[in-house]
Amino acid sequence: MTDTADTADTADVAGPGRPLIGVSTYLESGARWGVWELEAALLPAGYPRLVQRAGGLAALLPPDAPRRAAATVARLDGLVIAGGPDVEPVRYGAEPDPRTGPPARARDAWELALIEAALAARVPLLGICRGMQLLNVALGGTLVQHLDGHAGTVGVFGTHPVTPVPGTRYAAAVPETASVPAYHHQAVDRLGSGLLASAHAPDGTVEAVEPSPAAHWVLGVQWHPEMGEDVRVMRALVEAATAHPAGPVRTA
Numbered sequence: 316m317t318d319t320a321d322t323a324d325t326a327d328v329a330g331p332g333r334p335l336i337g338v339s340t341y342l343e344s345g346a347r348w349g350v351w352e353l354e355a356a357l358l359p360a361g362y363p364r365l366v367q368r369a370g371g372l373a374a375l376l377p378p379d380a381p382r383r384a385a386a387t388v389a390r391l392d393g394l395v396i397a398g399g400p401d402v403e404p405v406r407y408g409a410e411p412d413p414r415t416g417p418p419a420r421a422r423d424a425w426e427l428a429l430i431e432a433a434l435a436a437r438v439p440l441l442g443i444c445r446g447m448q449l450l451n452v453a454l455g456g457t458l459v460q461h462l463d464g465h466a467g468t469v470g471v472f473g474t475h476p477v478t479p480v481p482g483t484r485y486a487a488a489v490p491e492t493a494s495v496p497a498y499h500h501q502a503v504d505r506l507g508s509g510l511l512a513s514a515h516a517p518d519g520t521v522e523a524v525e526p527s528p529a530a531h532w533v534l535g536v537q538w539h540p541e542m543g544e545d546v547r548v549m550r551a552l553v554e555a556a557t558a559h560p561a562g563p564v565r566t567a
Contacts (some may be wrong), residue, residue: 317443334392335531336371338520339426339446341399342378353356362397362443369549371556375431384428385436393556395425395549396446401501403428404460407452411461411502414500427453439532439555444499447524452509462520463502472496472542477522483513484534485523488551492534495522495538495545502537521538531555 337360338455346355376387388394392511403418406427426446433440442450448458458551461565477495479486494531506512514523524535526567532555542546 316345320382323565329372332370333370334348334553334559335374335390336366336393336395336556337374337376337391337429338366338427339397340375340377341397342422343413348472358397359541362395365546365549366540366553367547369553371549378425381424381428383437384425385432388436388438390427391438392559393439393552394429394433395439395552396430396442396449398444398499401443401460402445402452402458404458406567407457409460412459423449431544434533435500437489437531437559439535439552441552442535443541444537444539447537448501448503449509450533450535451507451524452501454510456503456510456535457505457508459502462502462563463500466502472498474540477514477516479523480511480513480515483511483523484525484529484532484551485513485536489545489546493539493545495528495536496542497538498542499537 340356340358343355343357345352346357356375358375363375365413366373371393374391379387383505399422400419402414403420405421406423416420426449430442430450452458474494474496476492478492479489503512503524506521506524509526510524511527512521512523513525516522520537522537526533532552534548534552536548
């Protein structure tokens with residue numbers, strides 16, 4: 316059964332505080348609100364809302380100098396690498412396909428540094444869509460630069476079923492085949508070092524990845540849980556962040 320309960324309030328009374336979950340953001344050259352059109356660090360509201368519903372405290376992480384990633388991650392109990400533009404193919408040794416989008420080099424560099432810092436510090440990590448692809452690339456994997464059938468129309472999310480691989484971390488969180496919101500045209504090709512596929516779409520596309528053996532809590536999902544009602548994947552991250560050896564030290 317899909318768990319759609321709102322736990323943001325109950326988390327406060329269940330323990331000393333909500334774990335601090337950092338979420339990476341976009342940096343857009345021209346965003347409009349009110350009378351303004353300015354460069355903006357932004358993130359679809361579904362991400363922080365999902366963190367909150369799962370019992371965490373969301374902190375937005377705009378692109379920064381990669382050298383600051385380790386210090387940033389050290390302040391967090393958990394990390395989410397959000398969806399967004401295509402990863403630049405040079406990052407995995409490929410020439411760009413004509414259908415690959417323009418590079419977001421500053422964001423690639425920052426988020427790869429965040430992933431590397433989280434892995435080194437054993438901070439629980441969830442990669443969503445682009446975030447899963449970056450996790451795979453960070454560990455030496457490659458990407459399929461274009462596939463069809465994993466989005467709706469332009470600007471509209473599609474849905475399709477995802478089936479877990481028994482015995483994996485993802486299967487522990489979502490043990491049954493579930494329909495998920497999806498919007499992507501790239502996917503994992505060769506798995507990164509130490510990663511296994513923990514869920515698949517009906518066409519065989521890798522829909523979730525995680526380390527094997529599991530050294531600490533790391534998971535990547537190809538779909539967009541922030542666009543749905545199922546909080547189980549994010550709740551699993553929040554629970555791991557609560558149990559992280561450093562422990563959540565905030566009392567928000």
